[in-house]
Amino acid sequence: MDGLTALLKREARRLGFELVGACPAVAPPSFGRFRRWLEEGMAGRMDYLADRAEAYAHPRHVLDGVQSILMLGLGYRTAEPALPKAGQGRVSRYAWGKDYHEVIRDKLRVLFEVHRRQAPEARLRGVVDTAPVFEREFGRLAGLGWIGKNTMLLNKRLGSWFFLAALLSSEVFAYDVPETGDYCGTCRACLDACPTGALVEPYRLDARKCLSYLTIELREAIPHELREAQDDWLFGCDVCQEVCPWNRRAPKSDEEAFQPSDDRNPVALAELFFRDEESFRRHFLGTPFWRTRRRGLLRNAAMVLGNHPAEEATGALEQGLDDPSSLIRAACAWALGRYDAAEVKEMLRRRHAVEENAMVRKEIETALEGKEGDD
Numbered sequence: 001m002d003g004l005t006a007l008l009k010r011e012a013r014r015l016g017f018e019l020v021g022a023c024p025a026v027a028p029p030s031f032g033r034f035r036r037w038l039e040e041g042m043a044g045r046m047d048y049l050a051d052r053a054e055a056y057a058h059p060r061h062v063l064d065g066v067q068s069i070l071m072l073g074l075g076y077r078t079a080e081p082a083l084p085k086a087g088q089g090r091v092s093r094y095a096w097g098k099d100y101h102e103v104i105r106d107k108l109r110v111l112f113e114v115h116r117r118q119a120p121e122a123r124l125r126g127v128v129d130t131a132p133v134f135e136r137e138f139g140r141l142a143g144l145g146w147i148g149k150n151t152m153l154l155n156k157r158l159g160s161w162f163f164l165a166a167l168l169s170s171e172v173f174a175y176d177v178p179e180t181g182d183y184c185g186t187c188r189a190c191l192d193a194c195p196t197g198a199l200v201e202p203y204r205l206d207a208r209k210c211l212s213y214l215t216i217e218l219r220e221a222i223p224h225e226l227r228e229a230q231d232d233w234l235f236g237c238d239v240c241q242e243v244c245p246w247n248r249r250a251p252k253s254d255e256e257a258f259q260p261s262d263d264r265n266p267v268a269l270a271e272l273f274f275r276d277e278e279s280f281r282r283h284f285l286g287t288p289f290w291r292t293r294r295r296g297l298l299r300n301a302a303m304v305l306g307n308h309p310a311e312e313a314t315g316a317l318e319q320g321l322d323d324p325s326s327l328i329r330a331a332c333a334w335a336l337g338r339y340d341a342a343e344v345k346e347m348l349r350r351r352h353a354v355e356e357n358a359m360v361r362k363e364i365e366t367a368l369e370g371k372e373g374d375d
Helices: 002-014 031-039 047-051 053-057 100-118 135-141 189-193 211-217 224-230 270-274 277-284 288-307 311-321 326-336 342-354 358-374
Strands: 019-024 068-075 088-091 124-127 162-169 199-201 233-235
Touching: 002 019, 002 068, 002 100, 019 135, 031 053, 047 053, 068 100, 068 135, 088 288, 100 124, 100 162, 135 162, 189 199, 211 224, 211 233, 211 288, 224 288, 233 288, 270 288, 270 311, 277 288, 288 311, 288 326, 311 326, 311 342, 326 342, 326 358, 342 358
Parallel strands: 088 233
Antiparallel strands: 019 068, 068 162, 124 162
16 A cells, blocks of 8 residues: 555654654564573563563564554654763663653554544554564664664664654555665674673673663662662663764754753752652653652662762662662662761661661671771
8 A cells, every 4th residue: 555655654754753664564583582582581570571472473463464564763862961960860861851652652643543544444553662562673674774783773864862663554555675784884882881791792682781671670679790880870871872873963853752851861869769659659650760660760869879979868868778668778778888978887777776678687787897897
């Protein structure tokens, strides 16, 4: 359906999608590599990937009768990152504005209606990063770009600063030519710059070491050996994208929803510890931060304040040391163990006297051992 495909592409561009391409709904060539990646344990605690692994084998598991996929790319590069000051944490660019899932879903609803008017009997489904579909692989098949050594989909004009979405249809579209080139060449900037060595080799990511995984997906304590590498990243990590040469000239997006909020580039950390669950919900619901929930974000904030001690943050960490969440208490104990303030030892001892959680007690004891050694 050349006419339908052309119409959808025009409407997609009108809605702000800079990249648009169509491809057949086929078994993704990378499915075998994905299975091996799961078997090697590189997905970490993202059990939902293994739980629905077979669904990734073909888009028909997402939409029965699917024939085609319209792949869409929406740029999100806006301002440049501000340099964090003491007591502040960095946030991945994609989380500076509104939740991209909601922004893109609104645009997909418009595309739905355009498609529906032209083919009323068609089966349709929109996908924004939440269904078992290899968006990057189908983006390549739709001609949007190539998969780089950092495992991101790269486009010569937009680099990797764009969100991917897909419109699955039971209609047959006019397909674009797949991207078969690889324009990373001999460059290994992303591999060399990765703070934790998560890019274990070109095109292969060990999610268990990735700061985006550790600060967003992981629901447990961040492993001790990776805490210093977290540096000042509160939420996500952009290092492998920031160093990519293809991202240097990527155009800036004028999408209002993605413009940085005043309090997210960067984030003041101390005040987070004085927000209870209800306050956190009111402030962060509808933003990317909601995914970590309060306990995850405060865990991350404590890690940053431990890596970059700020004198004015001890009160916030003391507040966290008495938090109902054992995850937050443990993180604050670790962070306080890296402070030289005289009152810190007493804070830790006081908490230890009443602490019942074994993980938190261990963190406090380790922190006190270091403090005792300073005497």
